Amino acid sequence: MAKTPKPDQLLNIDYNPPKTGWMETPVDFRPGTWCYPGKAESLTTVGLPNPRKWSPEDEDWKLPENWKQIIMDGLRERLERFRSLKLFMDICVRCGACSDKCHFFIGSGDPKNMPVLRAELLRSIYRKEYTTAGKIMGKMVGARELNEDVIKEWFYYFFQCTECRRCSVYCPYGIDTAEITMIARELLNLIGCNIDWVVTPVANCYMKGNHLGIQPHGLVDSMDFLIENIEDITGITIEPTWNRKGAEILYIPPSGDLFADPGTFGIMGQLMVLHEIGLDYTLSTYASEGGNFGLFTSHEMAKRLNAKMYAEAKRLGVKWILGGECGHMWRVVHQYMDTMNGPADFLETPTSPITGTKFEHAKSTSMIHITEFTSDLIYHNKLKLDPSRNDSIVATFHDSCNPSRAMGLLEEPRYILKHVCNNFYEMPDDTIREHTFCCGGGSGLGSDENMEMRMRGGFPRANAVKYVHKKHGVNMLTCVCAIDRATLPPLMRYWLPQVDVCSVHELVGNALVMEGEKERTENLRFEPLGTEDDE
């Protein structure tokens, strides 16, 4: 609750509060700006240190007694292991190219969200410990001592970076602040300072195979519910299999899509496509999570959670893995999976049994994103589509951070959209593709207690959507990321309530003309299927 000012404070409203340097500006843990800390039992489940009950609002964060040593040892170890970190610490020339590129800086106006300054939070400690100039001249060269206030500052700001990497696109040296954030979060993990929205899904995924902690029968029940919906809308019965040995393909969607709207409509669309082409695939109740919140925790945790995908693929004897509509899954698959859990020499280069296309770029990981698969089907005219069923929708496409900047997944979703929707408009060039703005809730920041912070971070994206809404009447924001589907709806409700959010495959499902289907009168949301002719 806002604190009522005292009478003398009321008379002294300072329109221009004093400006302080970044090292002297303390952190204010106001409600709405931070995420709840990780629950003790979740930390215990995955063996993370210092599980306890604590709050960022407390003075005492109950750090271990030797926390300083732990951090410095952890930093030293990581500097030796990761050459990239050493480079990023040394190579920044403070050119400022990144400074106004971070959506959190743009939306908040807080300079410590400038990527250059965010990196300085860690770099200043590195400089004090590892550079001669830093040891001797201290603050003059941007070096400072590590103390508890620094740890609090790290917690505040490294859980305000969504690891979207927009800054790295503009940096002439390619410094990746997302990697710096990952390292900083690893260091914070060493002393037990993490957020529940990351740690509990990690614990769930470790114990039960998916971030929501759903047990096998829960997954199957949920899928059955969606299958009933598909049957009501199309008249077609789909019967996906679970844990089937000998299937050609293992299909792993993000678990959130089985339960949370609008992701559920996307999964419906995907099931319809896979059924229509008669794909020989199986789901798995063990490898039931396409996503990987381990990525937001540490390298080791990412590897640990990702291992089950290959383990299950081996157990079931499939040929390759098809990932669902997930954002950070793509990043893990594309940039980390091979090193972490490869080589998957028991799997093959993903080859579409319908079109014959060999996805050579996935030769070593043997896993592709469903939009690659579906766009290939459309390219080869293997799907019968009636885009007029989506005529009431004026769509634009939000490039999710991980697919766009983790290299490569830019054209496939667009190709699909242009074939299933007659009204598609791009947002301005400097807000899409590699320049895309984050939703404001990525890397585990999509909780409810930091709603204000999410609205700040998502403002640049919402601003771009507003532009195309005004110019072209856009009323639907499409994306291929499950986190986006959770975080963009509230963002739109705050900034632009006239625009809804959906997954790309929801529109595919609407447009898909299935063999033997009944006349479609409703879209996948059970809304009347109006075309422009009906108006």
Next chain:
Amino acid sequence: MTQVPDVLKGLLADKKAIIVSKWFHNLCQEYPDKTVKHLKSGKSQFANPVGHNLRQGLDGIFDQVLEDVDSENFRLNLDRILRIKAVQDFSPSQAIAFIFILKKLIREELQGQLDGEVLYKELAVIEQRIDNIALVAFEIYLQCKETIYQLRIDEVKRKCAILERINMLNQGPAAIEYEGSTQ
């Protein structure tokens, strides 16, 4: 609302550019120095959406101060600014303070010309309008805050609905875990 007297209206219309510019400068000064530079950078509305919206909003509000108030546009321009400030690190009083600053800026700008009793009376009309705008601003600011609270409530309700949907409630108390709260 009382119509703005013509003499003053003309004077202020002539000085609009300079007043709005100073008003924008004042608004930017509420942010840290490094941010002020960015807000005033004149970059595109997509690279600098906060600066752009603040500027456009102030421009629109100034026009409304002089003209008969069109409540829809008027609220839109206030909303442009307050919706941003409602989610930044400003207290409610800090968020709304910029409206009152306009009074000070107008007086400063018209200093040499405010020597007639008539003009002072006309100025009172303008200042009354600015006070009324501030009252509307309180409402808009609170609406923005209420939307945030409602979004939070809806997120929690959504989580509950998901849990019910997968029947976790039937699995006993250990399974009923909401996101950890230490409050």
